[in-house]
Amino acid sequence: MRRRLPIAVLVLALLGGAVVVVPVLALAARVPWGRLLDTLTGEGASAALRVSLEVSAAATVLSVLLGVPLAWVLARAQFRGRSLVRAMVVLPIVLPPVVAGVGLLAALGRRGLIGGWLDRVFGVQLTFSTAGAIVAATFVSMPLVILAAEAGFRGLDPRYEQAAAVLGASPGYTLRRVVLPMAAPQLVAGAVLAWARALGEFGATITFAGNLQGRTQTLSLLVFQQLQTDPEGAIALSLLLVVVSITVLVTLRNRWITGVG
Amino acid sequence: MRRSLSMFVGLVGLATACSFGEPSSSPSTTLTVFAASSLAVAFDQIGRDFEAANPGVQVDFNFGSSTDLAAQIASEGTADVFASANPLAMDAVATDPGVSDRTDFATNSLVIITPPDNPAQVLSLDNLTSPQVQIVIGAEGVPVGDYARQMLRDEGIDHAVLTNVVSNEPDDASVVARVVRGEADAGIVYVSDAHAAGASVMTVAIPPEVNVTATYPIAIAASAQQATVAATFLAWVRGPAGQAVLRAQGFGPPPDGG
Numbered sequence: 001m002r003r004r005l006p007i008a009v010l011v012l013a014l015l016g017g018a019v020v021v022v023p024v025l026a027l028a029a030r031v032p033w034g035r036l037l038d039t040l041t042g043e044g045a046s047a048a049l050r051v052s053l054e055v056s057a058a059a060t061v062l063s064v065l066l067g068v069p070l071a072w073v074l075a076r077a078q079f080r081g082r083s084l085v086r087a088m089v090v091l092p093i094v095l096p097p098v099v100a101g102v103g104l105l106a107a108l109g110r111r112g113l114i115g116g117w118l119d120r121v122f123g124v125q126l127t128f129s130t131a132g133a134i135v136a137a138t139f140v141s142m143p144l145v146i147l148a149a150e151a152g153f154r155g156l157d158p159r160y161e162q163a164a165a166v167l168g169a170s171p172g173y174t175l176r177r178v179v180l181p182m183a184a185p186q187l188v189a190g191a192v193l194a195w196a197r198a199l200g201e202f203g204a205t206i207t208f209a210g211n212l213q214g215r216t217q218t219l220s221l222l223v224f225q226q227l228q229t230d231p232e233g234a235i236a237l238s239l240l241l242v243v244v245s246i247t248v249l250v251t252l253r254n255r256w257i258t259g260v261g
Numbered sequence: 262m263r264r265s266l267s268m269f270v271g272l273v274g275l276a277t278a279c280s281f282g283e284p285s286s287s288p289s290t291t292l293t294v295f296a297a298s299s300l301a302v303a304f305d306q307i308g309r310d311f312e313a314a315n316p317g318v319q320v321d322f323n324f325g326s327s328t329d330l331a332a333q334i335a336s337e338g339t340a341d342v343f344a345s346a347n348p349l350a351m352d353a354v355a356t357d358p359g360v361s362d363r364t365d366f367a368t369n370s371l372v373i374i375t376p377p378d379n380p381a382q383v384l385s386l387d388n389l390t391s392p393q394v395q396i397v398i399g400a401e402g403v404p405v406g407d408y409a410r411q412m413l414r415d416e417g418i419d420h421a422v423l424t425n426v427v428s429n430e431p432d433d434a435s436v437v438a439r440v441v442r443g444e445a446d447a448g449i450v451y452v453s454d455a456h457a458a459g460a461s462v463m464t465v466a467i468p469p470e471v472n473v474t475a476t477y478p479i480a481i482a483a484s485a486q487q488a489t490v491a492a493t494f495l496a497w498v499r500g501p502a503g504q505a506v507l508r509a510q511g512f513g514p515p516p517d518g519g
Contacts, residue, residue: 111443127444128395128427210428210439211400217429224431228328229402 024242031239032232039236047214048222049240055130055205055218056198059137063145063194066138068187071149072175086150090143100139101207108135108208132209133216137201141194148190152183192252196245289317292490293339295330296322297346297477299369299405299433302457303510304344307503311494314502318490326432327351327404334358338484341491344477344498347404351478359483362491366498367477368513369451371408373465374440374458381446386467389447390421397436397445400429404475405436409449412473437462451475456511476516 032039039045074086092100108115108126118124126132156179164174180187202220209216211225219241226234296304301324308320323330323340327350334340335357343360345351346369354360375383381394389396399406406429413419427445430436436448441461455464479498481491497503504514 105442105444109442109444206431210397211430212426212428225400225402225429228326228400228431231332 027235027238027242030232030235032236035232036236036239039233040240044213044217044222045219045237045240048217048219048237049244051130051133051214051216052199052218052220052241052244055133055137056195056201058134059141059198059201060191060195062134062138063142063198064187064191067142067145067190067194068149071146072153072179074146075150075153089146092140093143093147097140097201097203098207101136101204104136104139104204104208108132127208128210128212128216130209130215133205133218136204136208137198140201140204141197144193144197145187145190148186148193149183152186152190153179155186156182188252192249196249199241199245290487290490291319291321292341292487292494293321293323294342294344294494295334295340295482296324296342296344297327297330297404298324299346299451299453300324300344300477303453303507303512306506307498310502310506311497314497315490315493320494328353328402334482334484338482340482341485341487342479342494343482344479346475346477347407348476348478349404351480354482355480360480361483361488362495363478363480364495364499365476365515365517366479366495366503367507367515369453369475369477369511370469370472370513371405371412371449371467371475372452372455373447373467374437374450374455374462375447375465376440376443377461377463378443379446379463380443383447383465385465386416386471387418389425390418392425394425395427395444395446396422396425397428397430397439397448398426399433399436399449400431403430403432405433405450405454406430408473408475412449412467412471415473416471451511452513453511474513474516477512 070089074082074089095103105112105115105127107113108118110116110119110125110127115126118126126135160178160182161174164178165171169177200220201218202224205216205218206221206224211217211221217225219237223234223237223241226237294304294308301322304322304324308322311320312318323333325333327345327347330340330343331345331350331353334343334354338358343351343354344366345354351360351363355363373383373386373389375381381388381391383389383394388394398409401407401410410419410423413422428439430439433450433454436450437454437458439445440448441458447465455462479495481488481495485491498507499515508514
C-alpha cells in the first residue's frame with residue numbers, strides 16, 4: 001500500500017533539490033554550445049584535465065592509504081585526548097581552503113618549517129609542483145575518508161573480531177579478512193567523496209602550489225583564470241568538470257555502493 | 262514572542278546607532294565607488310579626505326579586479342563611479358551600461374620585486390632570464406600579467422623569462438605575497454604595489470625606455486544614483502588633493518599631465 005508523504009516534507013524536499021540543481025542548470029543554459037568542442041580540445045583544457053585527473057587520483061590514493069589507518073586508530077585505540085585528535089584531523093573541512101594553503105606554505109613552503117629542510121637537505125621543493133598540488137588536494141580531502149571510515153569501523157560489531165581472534169586469526173589477518181571487507185561500503189563512499197572534493201579543489205591548490213599550465217593548473221584553476229578573459233569558455237570548462245564527476249560518481253555508485261544507495 | 266523579537270531588533274538597532282552613527286551629522290548621501298584593487302590604499306585615503314571636505318557624503322568602496330568589477334556593473338548596476346586599472350575594462354562598461362565624464366587620472370608602471378635577501382641575485386631585467394630563477398607574474402587576462410608579457414615581448418626576452426615562471430597569479434597582490442614569503446625569487450608588479458609592500462621586498466627598477474605605462478581611467482556609470490556627487494568626486498581625484506595621495510602611493514600623473 002502506498003502511503004502519502006506529508007506535504008510539508010515534499011515542499012521542503014523540492015526546495016532542497018532546487019537549491020542544488022538550479023545553479024547548475026542555469027550554467028548549462030549559458031554554455032556556448034557552438035564553440036564547445038574548440039574550447040574543450042584546446043591545449044589549455046586538455047593539459048588541465050590531465051593534471052586534474054592525476055592530482056585527484058593521487059590524492060584519493062594517499063587519503064585512503066593514510067586516512068583509513070588513522071580512522072582505525074580513532075575508532076579502536078583508547079588514549080587520552082582522542083576527541084581532540086578527532087576534532088583536529090577533520091579541521092580541514094571547515095578551514096577556508098585559502099587558509100589551508102597558507103598553512104601548507106608555513107609547513108612545506110620553501111621557507112616553511114619542514115619545507116625549508118626538505119629544500120636544503122634533499123633539494124626537494126613542493127611549491128609550484130604537481131606533487132604540491134597533490135599534497136594540497138590530500139590535505140582537504142583526507143578528512144572525508146577519515147570521517148566515513150571511522151563511522152564504518154565504529155558500526156562493526158566487535159564480536160566479529162573477537163570471534164576471529166578466538167579462531168586463531170592474527171590481528172593483521174582479522175583486519176584484512178574481516179574488518180576491511182565489512183567496512184568496505186563506507187570506505188568506498190569516503191574515497192569517492194574525497195575524490196570529488198579533490199577534483200573541485202581550488203583555494204589550497206592555488207595558494208600552495210600556484211597556477212602553471214601542465215604542472216599545477218587543474219580544471220578548477222583554469223576555470224578561474226578563464227573567467228577573467230573568456231567567461232563563456234570558463235562555463236564550457238565547468239561543464240567538463242561536471243560531466244567528468246557525474247560520470248565517475250554514477251559509475252562507481254552502480255558498481256560499488258548499490259548496497260548503500 | 263513577536264514582541265521580544267522586535268525588542269531585540271530595536272536593541273540591536275540602538276546599539277548599532279550608538280557605536281557607528283553620529284546622530285547630528287548622519288550621512289545623507291552615499292557614493293558607491295568601484296575601484297581596481299591596486300587603488301585600495303590610495304582610494305581609502307582619498308575617500309576619507311573627500312568625506313571630510315564634503316559633510317553629509319559617505320563614500321563606499323568596492324575593490325576588486327577591474328574585469329570582475331566591470332562584469333558586476335553590467336549585471337548589477339549599483340556603482341556610481343568606476344575607477345579601472347586598465348582601459349579595456351572601462352571600454353566594457355562604456356559599452357554596457359555606458360559611462361559619462363570618462364577621464365584618465367593616474368598611471369602606473371612595472372617594477373621587479375625580490376625577497377629582501379634577493380636569493381637569486383636579480384639585479385636587472387635581464388637577470389630574469391638566468392636559469393633557476395623562480396618567477397611569478399600575473400596570469401594572462403590579468404592586467405598586471407598582460408603588461409608584464411607585453412614588456413618582455415617588446416624586449417625579446419619573453420620566451421626565456423616565461424620558461425622561468427613557476428606560477429601565474431590571479432592578481433598583483435598574490436604576486437607580492439609570494440615574493441614577500443620568499444616562495445618565489447622574483448615577481449613583476451606595479452610600482453604602487455612595491456610601494457605598498459615597503460621593506461618586505463627589494464625593488465629592482467625597470468628603465469623607462471623599456472617599461473610600459475598602465476593608464477587608469479575613471480568615469481561616472483550610466484546607472485549612477487548620485488551623478489552630481491560623482492562628478493565632484495572625479496574632480497577631487499583629478500585635483501591636487503587626490504593627485505598628492507596617488508603620487509605618495511607610487512602612481513604617476515595622468516598622460517595629459519592632470
